[in-house]
Amino acid sequence: MDFHYPRSWADALALKAEHPEAVPIAGGTDVMVELNFNRRRPAALLDISAVPELAQWDRADGHLRVGAGVSYTRLVRELGPQLPGLAMAARTVGSPQIRNRGTVGGNLGSASPAGDAHPPLLAGRASVELASVRGTRLVPLDEFFTGPKRSVLAADELISAFVVRPAPGPEQFCKVGTRNAMVIAVASFAVSLDPERGRVGTGIGSAAPTPRRAGGAEEFLEAELAAAGMWQRPRPLPGPVLDRFAELVTASASPIDDVRGTAAYRRHALAVMARRALSWAWADLMRN
């Protein structure tokens, strides 16, 4: 197995172009597990952990651009107030050791339906920045995933960053697992409220072949809130609105039975989480 260790972004892209079979590795919290379990034996590894550009984040044009190599620990510490939903998700990733090593770039690259970062990024309408020697493109996250552990990432491309607006309003994330820490999502849900634009964002995890938005639920709630003038004068959400929202979130899912849970339970849990997460986010909105 060859091992490439670029020290600059330009070198990383050149190496990826030259060795499209090389698997990028940053924190190694997914790749090393796959190697350990003998699930893949890539011809080469491309270690991008020493590329300084990837470890940076900045703010421009009202957006945050967060390098793919920023760890979950740093996300929580440095970006918690600006990306509260993502920070909540980051706190649930593995153990402290895993959060010190693991990166959102890696989460996106693995494209697991259970990736913890995906639902809040979907809810926040983030985009993924993909780069190659051919150039850079920005892909909206809901067009990025194409199947379980598959994405639009081309063989010569690397994930350079994700781009997202700082949370315009309250955000929530919850995740169901069968123990109280260090657990892969059985199902997860994120919601993001944008009172200025009157927008609602959602993301569901571990309940479909890819992480996905619950578009029907977003549209329903946006219409309800607009019609009732609730963005301007927030009042407690009526029970039937919460129920219908939860129902539509569940309708967007297409879960399966697997070793971590049943499809029926995943649907049930999504409905409970959608109702609770929305009510918490709405309560935050009313408080402010």
Added chain:
Amino acid sequence: MSTLTGQTREPAAPGARTGNGIGDDARRPDGTQKVAGRFAFSSDLWADGMVWGATVRSPHPRARLISVDPSEALRIAGVYCVLTHEDVPGQKTFGLEVADQPVLAMGEVRYQGEAVALVAADSPETARRAVAAVRVEYQPLVPVVDPMKAMLPTAEKVHPSGNIVRHFKLRSGDPLAEAPVVVSGEYEVGMQDQAFLGPESGLAVPADDGGVDLQVATQWLHVDRRQVAAALGLPEDKVRLALAGVGGAFGAREDVSLQIHLCLLALRTGRPVKMVYSREESFFGHVHRHPARLRYVHGAGRDGRLVFVKAEMVFDGGAYMSSTRAVIGNAGTLGVGPYVVPNVSVDAYGLYTNNPPCGAMRGFGAVQACFAYEAQMDRLAEELGMHPVELRSLNAMAQGSLMPTGQVVDSPAPVADLLRRVWQAPLPPPLPAVAGVATEGLLPGGMANTTHGEGVVRGTGYAVGFKNVGFSEGYDDYTTVRVSLAAGPDGPVATVQSAACELGQGLVTVETQVVRSELGLSDVVLETADTRVGSAGSSSASRQTYMTAGALREACARLRAGLLARAAARLGVPEPDLSWAHGEVLGPERAVLGLSELLEAGPLEETVEWRHRPTQDVDPETGQGDAHVQYCFAAHRAVVDVDTELGLVKVVQIDTAQDVGKAINPGAVIGQIHGGTTQGLGLALMEEIQIDAGRVRNPSFTDYLIPTILDVPPMRVQVLELADPHAPYGLRGVGEAPTISSTPAIVAAVRAATGRRLARVPLRPQDIVGLDEAGAEGGPSR
């Protein structure tokens, strides 16, 4: 009697005087190394010129083995050999009780992961590639996987002898007894794994005499040696075993895993051979806890007194026998719990199937039965309108009670007292009354922000359990120790030689504590546990402290007798005029002879083979007989918060009361109780090897979940020390009792919170919210 209470016990401050004798919180000699990451575990073994072994395993739960073609693997540079059953020079099968498992598969593979061939290569990576290159042709067969079908006479046979490994029958009292209050239930226990953290590993080195030296992490060196020597066709003295650093065991190292394989490869290659299982391979490389289905009928008077218990239990032993017979003996003899029941009928079956082999795990048959009989006691209490502790106390066994086997319980059995203690222990503060507040990690769902109080209901549950200590049913159970005493430059030194295995449970402190107390000296050297001395028996069945302490006490007594004889000769007085006190011999007229003076004449040595009192085989038709040496008892109260809408559980507090007879090392006792309780929590809430058509679905710590620190609540432990007059120092085995009742206590608490029957462990979220028909059998019970 004394009571120790500790939540966490502080280690002695540096420089503080610790006696380090019996009853002191002796520090582990390996503690600092382990905490600092410097302890050498078996996976750290190394030898110059060593090669790496690896195992070709069957992907099929059942298949005819057509052919094994090693040619492609042998062409890989760096591959030394590929071995199949044809290369096993001696007995081609092994087994703890009956040699029914092929060293390497012959004719048919009977479970997924069965070892088919071995390779040795110059690196782990080459070995891995060689394993992939061995061409094995199988003809898959339909596996026998449903234990209820496997036990039918018409079932296809996993072994020619039939699928029923043991049918244990217990009949006592009136088989037709009737009672005014009757409850019945069916229960299921999933397959738990011991989930030790140090996967199987070892190093075998070929010796000049044609034999082999094997260093391995194991629970019982001599039973390994017997099986290795038989398979190699060597006399036992040519096979020498030494204990390597053990990273946990919990029963999973009682059976042979890679021991024979390592030695076969070492003798074939003429080189040292190392093997280390990966975590995934480890799930296929050792036996698990028997999954079980249990059907119980309890009958009681209106006053709550038990009239009869009828039980039928089916334990799936998987493809090979391992210790299934003994597990069934325990489940059967202990099957009604620590209660007095005049009329009992138990049928316990252990089966062969094509599921993964099952054998020893902490609690060994008592765990499965306790989950069922304690659920029954709660249902009976509910039916009678009694408090669950009152009903249990009313029926509790005590010293002098009769077991359903007819055996008299002839030492303290404080069942009612243990229950009362956990009942009366302080409760945690109540749940916050107002929902909607995020409390990180404290509510069900832990860190994952699934509730701010919505749907959360608190429940409390109780359970008590018991288990035999030591090997039962007439087994000749003994332990050998050799203690030598010599003058050293800084005073007398005692050296202990023993084959008893330290697994992390703390035997090493027990050994030094006993010798220090008995000989009144401070310098005790423990030699590496190995086969230069006789068998110590297994470090299992909560027996090793009992047995080794008994043997060491006897050896020390003989050494003292030798010292007295020397003193008598030296002082010219008869021995009866001499006495022993604190490491000195006191003679008439204030004559004092210290150990060092007495050892000037040379060292002394004693070898002792020590047995606990004998037990009896039980009658095959009635289960009657004095089957057990001693019982250990523990009771738990669990307080849980359940998110009743999401089916998630947070255990808020667990209180344990356990009688240990005598705490040799109180700190280690508390540690055992914490650990055992946690392992029972794992079975209650998350730990299960999931099997589908004979295949393991979750052989990893990603999907086989064990409790994290956020799942483990504060534990208050009350330790009783009621001496067992038949046991050395009055002690009772400690390790297993806390694992037995913590599972039913937690499930009882979840039942109390949800009102559901919950007849299966581990509990799954879908069972708790009532989505799963099987798990939610009967629906809400109130």
